[in-house]
Amino acid sequence: xxxxxRTGPGHVVxxxxxxxxxxxxxxxxxxxxxxxxxxASGRLGGKLLPGEIAGARVDFGAESMLxxxxxxxxxxxxVGLDARLRQPATASAxxxxxxxxxPMPKGHVMGVPGTASALAGLLSEEGVxxxxxxxxxxxxxxxxxxxxxEYVAARLGREVVDRLIxxxxxxxxxxxxxxxxxxxxxxxxxxxxxxxxxxTEAVRGIQxxxxxxxxxxxxxMGIEGGVGQLPLAVAELIRARGGEIVTGARVTELRRVAGxxxxxxxxxxxxxxxxxxxxxxxxxxxxxxxxxxxxxxxxEAPAAATELAGVEYASMALVTLAYRRDEIRLPEGSGFLxxxxxxxTIKASxxxxxxxxxxxxxxxxxxxxxxxxxxxxxxxxxxxxxxxLVDVSRHxxxxxxxxxxxxxxxxxxxxxxxxxxxxxxxxxxxxxxxEHVGKLPGLAVCGAAYDGVGIPACIASAYAxxxxxxxxxxxxxxxxxxxxxxxxxxxxxxAGE
Numbered sequence: 001x002x003x004x005x006r007t008g009p010g011h012v013v014x015x016x017x018x019x020x021x022x023x024x025x026x027x028x029x030x031x032x033x034x035x036x037x038x039x040a041s042g043r044l045g046g047k048l049l050p051g052e053i054a055g056a057r058v059d060f061g062a063e064s065m066l067x068x069x070x071x072x073x074x075x076x077x078x079v080g081l082d083a084r085l086r087q088p089a090t091a092s093a094x095x096x097x098x099x100x101x102x103p104m105p106k107g108h109v110m111g112v113p114g115t116a117s118a119l120a121g122l123l124s125e126e127g128v129x130x131x132x133x134x135x136x137x138x139x140x141x142x143x144x145x146x147x148x149x150e151y152v153a154a155r156l157g158r159e160v161v162d163r164l165i166x167x168x169x170x171x172x173x174x175x176x177x178x179x180x181x182x183x184x185x186x187x188x189x190x191x192x193x194x195x196x197x198x199x200t201e202a203v204r205g206i207q208x209x210x211x212x213x214x215x216x217x218x219x220x221m222g223i224e225g226g227v228g229q230l231p232l233a234v235a236e237l238i239r240a241r242g243g244e245i246v247t248g249a250r251v252t253e254l255r256r257v258a259g260x261x262x263x264x265x266x267x268x269x270x271x272x273x274x275x276x277x278x279x280x281x282x283x284x285x286x287x288x289x290x291x292x293x294x295x296x297x298x299x300e301a302p303a304a305a306t307e308l309a310g311v312e313y314a315s316m317a318l319v320t321l322a323y324r325r326d327e328i329r330l331p332e333g334s335g336f337l338x339x340x341x342x343x344x345t346i347k348a349s350x351x352x353x354x355x356x357x358x359x360x361x362x363x364x365x366x367x368x369x370x371x372x373x374x375x376x377x378x379x380x381x382x383x384x385x386x387x388x389l390v391d392v393s394r395h396x397x398x399x400x401x402x403x404x405x406x407x408x409x410x411x412x413x414x415x416x417x418x419x420x421x422x423x424x425x426x427x428x429x430x431x432x433x434x435e436h437v438g439k440l441p442g443l444a445v446c447g448a449a450y451d452g453v454g455i456p457a458c459i460a461s462a463y464a465x466x467x468x469x470x471x472x473x474x475x476x477x478x479x480x481x482x483x484x485x486x487x488x489x490x491x492x493x494x495a496g497e
Contacts, residue, residue, distance in 0.1 A: 067217060144183075350370050
């Protein structure tokens with residue numbers, strides 16, 4: 001094995017080269033640390049994956065960033081992508097339910113309406129009338145946490161959950177609304193529900209505060225060429241600033257060793273083994289899925305490893321299809337969601353060429369769309385061959401839109417264990433993980449499994465991990481701030497997450 005005993009001022013190893021790990025490395029360099037990123041796979045980006053189909057640049061992973069949170073858009077600008085930021089060409093979408101494409105309702109918070117009339121046309125008359133009863137019901141207690149579907153069904157009826165909340169949450173978590181934690185997945189709604197008797201009144205309060213804040217601009221943003229360009233740009237800047245990034249470097253050992261073993265006197269350090277390489281570091285950021293984190297912490301932090309191993313994941317697949325534009329005609333809008341209650345195979349479809357203007361500009365002769373399949377607990381569908389997934393996607397698209405043309409190209413991207421689940425009590429599990437990890441100086445965790453699965457949430461998680469190390473005086477000797485040469489400017493920036 002090749003031993004790297006350099007520790008230098010504030011050497012930190014980031015394990016995982018997804019957007020969380022890369023964002024952590026970027027922020028560490030802002031702090032003046034020496035940084036090494038180790039990624040197990042042969043590529044960077046985690047669940048962000050740029051690709052090409054029929055000459056059109058597309059995303060084979062996540063395709064948009066929430067713009068109402070600042071972290072992702074700000075990081076894109078920091079790494080030189082400002083001029084390539086794009087808002088969707090259309091924000092209108094539909095729900096494919098009860099045999100028709102129905103306009104996505106307005107005036108709701110993750111599917112929970114402020115008034116019954118907001119869902120007229122989507123729900124049956126009976127379902128709308130059930131919402132109206134909310135104002136007359138006694139308080140429904142949330143306790144320390146509650147499932148979104150359970151709470152909303154008790155207040156507004158199951159039809160709201162089954163026809164709107166399920167497909168919306170399914171698009172984010174590929175999960176089950178009757179299991180997903182309201183406190184972790186929709187914290188704004190959870191807090192409002194605790195202070196109002198009526199759930200619809202709580203939603204109206206959220207909407208009033210949003211209106212008072214006068215939030216403007218797009219809700220989501222993309223990047224010309226795909227948001228998969230973001231991790232590549234971050235990695236390029238990390239390397240340009242002296243950071244080291246190594247792919248194909250699966251870490252098999254992580255443990256604390258005496259300082260003498262790392263070439264330091266009287267201090268503890270981290271020993272990291274990745275293939276034939278052995279590194280020693282003052283700090284470690286674990287930016288990998290929880291199963292990989294659990295395996296690495298089994299000896300040093302068995303309690304944390306047990307909690308990490310308990311996090312469940314959902315698998316899904318994206319089917320990307322390209323058609324000759326002159327052979328098809330799609331409904332207007334950016335696509336549609338599909339409630340599981342309707343018994344369809346696909347759970348959503350995005351009309352990528354209509355949603356992102358740059359795809360249409362780059363290849364006007366081709367129309368690209370994609371479908372997603374797979375929810376929590378579904379294993380049979382994901383076990384099918386790629387050609388079968390293309391066929392079932394085409395079948396559902398034909399039923400929903402009348403699209404019957406033959407695609408000129410098709411691509412299936414599988415994300416096995418791609419989305420961590422946030423069941424009731426998730427916040428407590430995360431708190432226990434951080435408590436156990438916090439007992440090991442110089443160690444922090446980040447990624448989609450903790451405080452949100454979206455790109456901005458993953459980046460924020462990375463920044464919080466770095467801030468933890470910066471304030472961890474035990475783990476980095478005198479603390480990262482004191483280990484570096486210059487004052488710190490506190491600037492906000494398996495496969496890794």
